[in-house]
Amino acid sequence: MSAQGLEVIDHTVHLTHEWINELTERLGWSSRRSALRLMRATLHHLRDHLLVNELAQLSAQLPLLIRGMFFEGWVPTRTPIKERRAEAFVDAIDALMGDTEEYRGGADVGCVFDLLNARLSRGEVEDVRANLPQDIRVLWPAP
Numbered sequence: 001m002s003a004q005g006l007e008v009i010d011h012t013v014h015l016t017h018e019w020i021n022e023l024t025e026r027l028g029w030s031s032r033r034s035a036l037r038l039m040r041a042t043l044h045h046l047r048d049h050l051l052v053n054e055l056a057q058l059s060a061q062l063p064l065l066i067r068g069m070f071f072e073g074w075v076p077t078r079t080p081i082k083e084r085r086a087e088a089f090v091d092a093i094d095a096l097m098g099d100t101e102e103y104r105g106g107a108d109v110g111c112v113f114d115l116l117n118a119r120l121s122r123g124e125v126e127d128v129r130a131n132l133p134q135d136i137r138v139l140w141p142a143p
Contacts, residue, residue, distance in 0.1 A: 015063035015064075015065075020036050022119075023039055026115060038097060038112060039066070039115070041097055042109055045092050048081050049081060049136065050079070050080055055079075061119075085136070089136045089139060090105055090139070109139060110140075113141065129142070
């Protein structure tokens with residue numbers, strides 16, 4: 001039993017730390033804060049490319065805290081966006097990453113997708129990838 005008696009909260013905090021630690025390791029970065037910032041930026045931009053049904057199915061496989069971040073600031077009437085090019089997808093994340101010292105662009109965005117491949121079901125990854133424009137799908141390797 002947890003100290004507070006709220007095992008679901010303790011569990012999601014633990015899972016969220018696992019995801020952040022794994023991403024930090026994949027990136028080879030020293031800053032977990034920056035890794036979380038990249039995960040959040042990538043998930044937000046991915047979210048904005050998806051239809052509501054696919055968005056709901058994807059979010060169901062995220063840890064509760066990450067799911068909350070995923071939906072933070074979402075405006076359903078503004079999605080899905082019509083961006084079709086991988087370069088524009090990465091540019092949007094670049095803008096969100098600002099002056100993050102360790103950030104290297106598209107290769108780091110690919111690390112977030114590698115994390116999703118490792119943590120989500122293969123079927124869900126394939127469904128989400130299939131709903132992205134071909135040029136953007138190239139950024140996310142098949143599971």
